[in-house]
Amino acid sequence: MTYCDIAVIGAGPAGLAAAAAAREAGAGNIIIIERDKEPGGILNQCIHNGFGLHRFGEELSGPEYAGRYIDMIGGEGIELRLGTMALDISPEPEPGEGGIRRKTVYVVSEARGFEQISASAVVLAMGCRERNRGPIFVPGDRGSGVFSAGSAQRYLNIEGYLVGKRVVILGSGDIGLIMARRMTLEGATVLAVAEIMPYTNGLSRNVAQCLDDFGIPLYLSHTVTNVIGSGRIEGVVISQVDEKMQPIPGTEKHFDCDTLLLSVGLVPENELTRAAGITIDPRTNGAKVNEDMQTSLEGVFACGNVLHVHDLVDYVSAESERAGRAAAEYLLKGAAAKGEERIIENGANVGYTVPQRFDPERISKSLEIFFRVRKKIRAGEITVYSEGEKIAGFKREFLAPAEMQKISIPKVLLDRAKGDLTVSAEEIAEVN
Ligand SMILES: Cc1cc2nc3c(=O)[nH]c(=O)nc-3n(C[C@H](O)[C@H](O)[C@H](O)COP(=O)(O)OP(=O)(O)OC[C@H]3O[C@@H](n4cnc5c(N)ncnc54)[C@H](O)[C@@H]3O)c2cc1C
Incomplete structure (x- = not known):
């Protein structure tokens, strides 16, 4: 031992x-x-x-x-x-x-x-x-040439191998965006980035610097509906999805490619x-x-x-x-010594918070809370309520699910809380 x-x-x-x-x-x-x-x-x-x-x-x-x-x-x-x-x-x-x-x-x-x-x-x-092909049920043949974006990144940046020449990327998370640029810089052609959500899942700066700057098309509300090729893959079909994320027949787009990169979550x-x-x-x-x-x-x-x-x-x-x-x-x-712990709950449009609980007695200056919102909000206010009473509000010009948010509640405001906290992100008419 x-x-x-x-x-x-x-x-x-x-x-x-x-x-x-x-x-x-x-x-x-x-x-x-x-x-x-x-x-x-x-x-x-x-x-x-x-x-x-x-x-x-x-x-x-x-x-x-x-x-x-x-x-x-x-x-x-x-x-x-x-x-x-x-x-x-x-x-x-x-x-x-x-x-x-x-x-x-x-x-x-x-x-x-x-x-x-x-x-x-x-x-x-x-x-x-990285999440791989199994949990997201990508249909089609099981040929080679389907990689997670992070594996392709490791092959390229550490082992020195370019995994393909004509590439489609599923998912617009940061790894996918960064790999779109990286593969392009190394001589591959990135034909499309398909994203099932109506918004990108990566940082705005990465969309601008990795797709827009290189003219790589981004298809929002699209997913892969077929992978073709039983040896090395030869093509990928993407289709538009409806609001229930179901592919819409007749919207198929075919790309001749040898590689599909998956950037579908961690x-x-x-x-x-x-x-x-x-x-x-x-x-x-x-x-x-x-x-x-x-x-x-x-x-x-x-x-x-x-x-x-x-x-x-x-x-x-x-x-x-x-x-x-x-x-x-x-x-x-x-x-x-264990004080009386309080819970931090999700309010409107908030997906989670970290931490999930806190002891007010142990906060000396401020309580920092990290969270993500569930949808894009322009001109929003992050509010913190305790037992129906608003104890803090933070104005934000823009909130997006891809970008982690952080608020810091000063102790003086925290002391006003009589019980558990609820963090929400609400749309407001205008930002002062
Ligand atoms: C492709 C990509 C691009 C990114 N771009 C940016 C960017 O531009 N700017 C930015 O700020 N952030 C970026 N990030 C985010 C940032 O890199 C991560 O948030 C950060 O690396 C997370 O650090 P970590 O230590 O928690 O995890 P990791 O970096 O994943 O480290 C975890 C470590 O734990 C080890 N480990 C796991 N299990 C065990 C075990 N059982 N026993 C022993 N060891 C174990 C692993 O081998 C690994 O070394 C990017 C991330 C990715 C993946």
């Missing part, structure tokens, strides 16, 4: 930021467990720029952004274990010192074989994986979380957490894409630093 203070699972930007913040907050003996052969997570394959505008005030590439955090975890107190896969987490039956309940993380690596790591606190930072990697019995929020597919990113299992924290899918890595870093500091506090001071 190896003993440590904090075990961080995942060395993507979330795990790296959590470990660095935990050490700065006074923790030592931190082990970061990473299954890949290098740290940095998904950022290593994101060689485009656009990272770090909020965090560093600079436009960095993914590897450059990751590099800043890799530098931060250097030195004493943090051990990075690469090529090591976390298999399971279970709370140790015997409580540790100071009332802390130690947890055991079971890991396996080529170098050391099977190992048990006992930790006072655990930070979950396992990121996401799924937080929570197998470990579920197996540990931690409560999952079906709205985020991540753990339910409090204001400190603590899950339902005491001393286990979660952050980054494993908690909810982020569009900007800068928010991943900020959230993960909070989780790292809270893990250090748990280690140094033990479990916080």
Whole structure:
């Protein structure tokens, strides 16, 4: 058995930021467990720029952004274990010192074989994986040439292979948009991006910079209705869909292509979380957490894409630093006295919130809430109600489901809340 203070699972930007913040907050003996052969997570394959505008005030590439955090975890107190896969987490039956309940993380690596790591606190930072063809029922032949956009990105940017020459992309999430530009720059022709929703699922800046600038057509309210070719694929048919997302007969468009890229969503990697019995929020597919990113299992924290899918890595870093500091506090001071927790509920047009609960006694300056809206809203107001009384309102010129929203409720306003909170996003006539 190896003993440590904090075990961080995942060395993507979330795990790296959590470990660095935990050490700065006074923790030592931190082990970061990473299954890949290098740290940095998904950022290593994101060689485009656009990272770090909020965090560093600079436009960095993914590897450059990751590099800043890799530098931060250097030195004493943090051990990075690469090529090591976390298999399971279970709370140790015997409580540790100071009332802390130690947890055991079971890991396996080529170098050391099977190992048990006992930790006072655990930070979950396992990121996401891409949704593939199965769950979205793409019809047609099962030929080769159908890739998830992130796999194509890895082939191109890390392994050096261009996966096709004539490409159709299904889904307008950021990965699909970025791959439309990347494949074009490498000499492929991107014939179309089809999106089943009536709006794009990526950041507006990515639509402008990756599609509009390269003249790549975007078909909103369209989906793939046939894939043709049993060896390598030879064509893809897309059709318009009605308001119930059903294809409209007679609207088919055929594209001769050798490749179909799927950019149809990310799924937080929570197998470990579920197996540990931690409560999952079906709205985020991540753990339910409090204001400190603590899950339902005491001393286990979660952050980054494993908690909810982020569009900007800068928010991943900020959230993960909070989780790292809270893990250090748990280690140094033990479990916080439990106050009366309040729930944060979805109101009109809000799909989810993170955190899902908070303890007002533990908020010193402000409560930050991340959420996504369900539909595009021009000139909107984000409102926060408690027991029918409005305690805060935030005007926004534009809200879109693709862009994660953040509000910060100052303590002075939070103190007015008499009970649970409801966050809504409402359309207003005009913005002052
Ligand atoms: C294609 C693409 C383009 C993007 N473009 C931008 C952009 O332009 N600007 C921007 O700000 N953001 C962008 N993002 C978002 C940003 O990169 C992510 O939000 C961020 O990488 C999430 O960090 P993470 O640490 O939570 O997850 P990840 O980066 O996925 O890291 C998770 C790590 O955990 C490891 N892991 C998982 N399970 C285990 C296990 N059981 N044992 C050990 N290790 C494990 C994985 O190997 C991985 O290294 C983009 C994302 C993608 C996918």
